[in-house]
Amino acid sequence: MLGSYIDRVIWLAGFLLEIYVVVYSLYKKSFLRNIAINFYMLCEAAVTCGLYFCMRRYGQNSPTYGYYYYYTDRLLTILMFWVIIRFYQQVFSEMQVSKYVRQAAVMLLLATAFFSYAVVHENRGHLTGRFIIEFGQNLYFVGVVLTYLLWGTILKLRETRARLVQLVLALGVYFSAAAGSYAIGNLFPHLYLPFLRFLLPVLGLWLPLAWAYTFTRVPEDARLATASLVARAR
Amino acid sequence: MIAALIFVISVAALLQFFVLHCRSILAYTRRVELSDRVREVAGIAAANVAASDFDRIVELVRLCPERGDDRKEIRVVGTYYSLLDFLGRITRSVTPKIAAWTENERRSCSYFAAVALDRRISYSRDLFTQQVADRL
Numbered sequence: 001m002l003g004s005y006i007d008r009v010i011w012l013a014g015f016l017l018e019i020y021v022v023v024y025s026l027y028k029k030s031f032l033r034n035i036a037i038n039f040y041m042l043c044e045a046a047v048t049c050g051l052y053f054c055m056r057r058y059g060q061n062s063p064t065y066g067y068y069y070y071y072t073d074r075l076l077t078i079l080m081f082w083v084i085i086r087f088y089q090q091v092f093s094e095m096q097v098s099k100y101v102r103q104a105a106v107m108l109l110l111a112t113a114f115f116s117y118a119v120v121h122e123n124r125g126h127l128t129g130r131f132i133i134e135f136g137q138n139l140y141f142v143g144v145v146l147t148y149l150l151w152g153t154i155l156k157l158r159e160t161r162a163r164l165v166q167l168v169l170a171l172g173v174y175f176s177a178a179a180g181s182y183a184i185g186n187l188f189p190h191l192y193l194p195f196l197r198f199l200l201p202v203l204g205l206w207l208p209l210a211w212a213y214t215f216t217r218v219p220e221d222a223r224l225a226t227a228s229l230v231a232r233a234r
Numbered sequence: 235m236i237a238a239l240i241f242v243i244s245v246a247a248l249l250q251f252f253v254l255h256c257r258s259i260l261a262y263t264r265r266v267e268l269s270d271r272v273r274e275v276a277g278i279a280a281a282n283v284a285a286s287d288f289d290r291i292v293e294l295v296r297l298c299p300e301r302g303d304d305r306k307e308i309r310v311v312g313t314y315y316s317l318l319d320f321l322g323r324i325t326r327s328v329t330p331k332i333a334a335w336t337e338n339e340r341r342s343c344s345y346f347a348a349v350a351l352d353r354r355i356s357y358s359r360d361l362f363t364q365q366v367a368d369r370l
Contacts, residue, residue, distance in 0.1 A: 134237075141240050144247050151251075166258050172251030180244035186237040210255075213306050222262075229257045 010201045011048060017208035018045040024215050036086035037167070040079055041208065047072045070132045077139045080171075081108065084146050087168055090161075091153055108146075133189075133196075137182035143175035155226055162224035163214055170210035177203050256314035259307050260342045263349040272352040283348050285340035288315050291347040298354035299361060308350055315343040 018041040025031045025038050051069060058064040085105040089098050150168055159165065181203065185196045268278070276283075276291050283291075292312065322336035 137237065137240055141244065144244055147251075148247060151254075162258070166255065169251050169255040169258060173248060173255055176244045176248035176251055180241055180248060183237045183241035183244060187241060209306065217307070224258060224261055229254055229261065 006198075007201060010205055011052065014201075014205045014208055015045055015048045017205070017212050018042075018048070021208055021212050021215060024212070028215075030220070036083040037211065040076070040083050041211075043079060044076060044204075044208070047076060070136070074135065074139060077136075077143065080143060081105075081146065084143070084150060084171070087150055087164065087171075088153070090164055091150065091157060091159055133182055133185040137179060137186050140175055140179035140182055144172070144179050147172040147175050155230060159226060160223040162222035163218045163220060165224055165226055166214040166218055167211060170207060170214065173210070174203065174207045177206070252317075253314070256310060257339075257342075259311060260346050263346045264342065266349045266352075268345075268348055269352055272348055272355060275355065276348060276351060278348065282341060283344040285337050285344055288340065288344040288347055291344060291351055295347060295351045295354055298351070298358050301354060301357050304350055304353065308347070311343050311346050315340060318343070 021041045022031070022038050022045075025034055031038055050072070051065075054065050054068045082105075085101065085108075088101050088105075092098060092101055147168065151172060153159075154165060154168060178200070181196055181199050184191060268283075272278070276287070276294060278287070292308065295308065318336045318340050322333050322340065325332040325336070
């Protein structure tokens with residue numbers, strides 16, 4: 001996970017990008033406007049630091065490190081649902097339905113928490129290996145479905161805020177790539193070490209990289225015709 | 235079975251999101267007019283940039299001093315171009331409609347590279363002017 005030189009470089013680059021997103025938001029005085037993204041980035045940076053200390057203290061092959069890695073990853077995925085909900089609120093902001101979005105969000109979080117508890121309770125005897133991969137695959141797939149619905153809503157409501165569109169598309173790339181990778185790990189367990197072991201940290205780098213790019217390069221008031229993106233893509 | 239289904243859906247969603255993400259990056263550059271200077275440097279005679287010019291223009295971009303803020307988008311668009319190139323090759327004889335679409339998209343990538351080259355040339359000129367001014 002973080003053992004080799006390449007892993008350390010990926011870890012450091014990810015950490016710096018996450019901090020960059022937060023510092024850039026503070027600098028542009030938009031920290032509270034993008035509170036969900038910034039909070040997620042801070043948590044991700046904190047988890048990365050914890051991972052590093054865990055590796056130093058217990059070793060990369062220790063069960064403690066493994067548990068820390070996978071449980072924090074699942075918690076961060078659930079936290080990411082909050083980011084998606086904030087995106088939904090932004091998309092629906094002009095329709096005055098944020099109360100319903102909030103209610104749906106609470107329901108979704110409760111359902112996710114209940115489902116997660118049920119799965120963990122059912123598999124408490126063997127919380128490693130295949131279960132971890134299957135659980136990750138399911139959580140990420142929920143993310144894919146939510147992001148896809150969000151993208152459909154953006155198209156339907158003819159949303160033109162370029163920054164929001166790029167943030168959502170980057171999130172879609174991340175969730176679908178992660179869900180697909182976990183599904184490969186589930187289908188072919190022998191591919192886990194040579195494949196997922198390197199792919200997952202690289203995927204973790206994509207989101208802070210894409211979001212850092214979007215915040216830096218796409219102005220807040222930039223507009224984009226999303227319908228034309230899809231029309232030409234057909 | 236469920237894992238296979240999730241894998242197929244995720245790959246389809248990944249491709250779609252990736253294509254749309256690249257297109258949202260390209261959308262900005264479509265509105266930018268190319269300067270005569272970059273047309274001269276890159277040898278672009280026609281109104282549109284040819285799809286096959288992408289690699290050559292990117293080589294020219296790499297010769298210019300880096301601005302530092304366009305590396306990521308050049309890399310993403312480069313990956314997108316390679317993907318389109320591969321798709322265009324395999325669909326050319328089977329489905330010409332898709333091949334035509336990939337050609338059009340590759341042309342957008344080349345146009346994007348030309349805009350990036352234009353920006354880097356302007357940046358190099360600014361650097362040079364600044365250095366001359368500092369010496370004086």
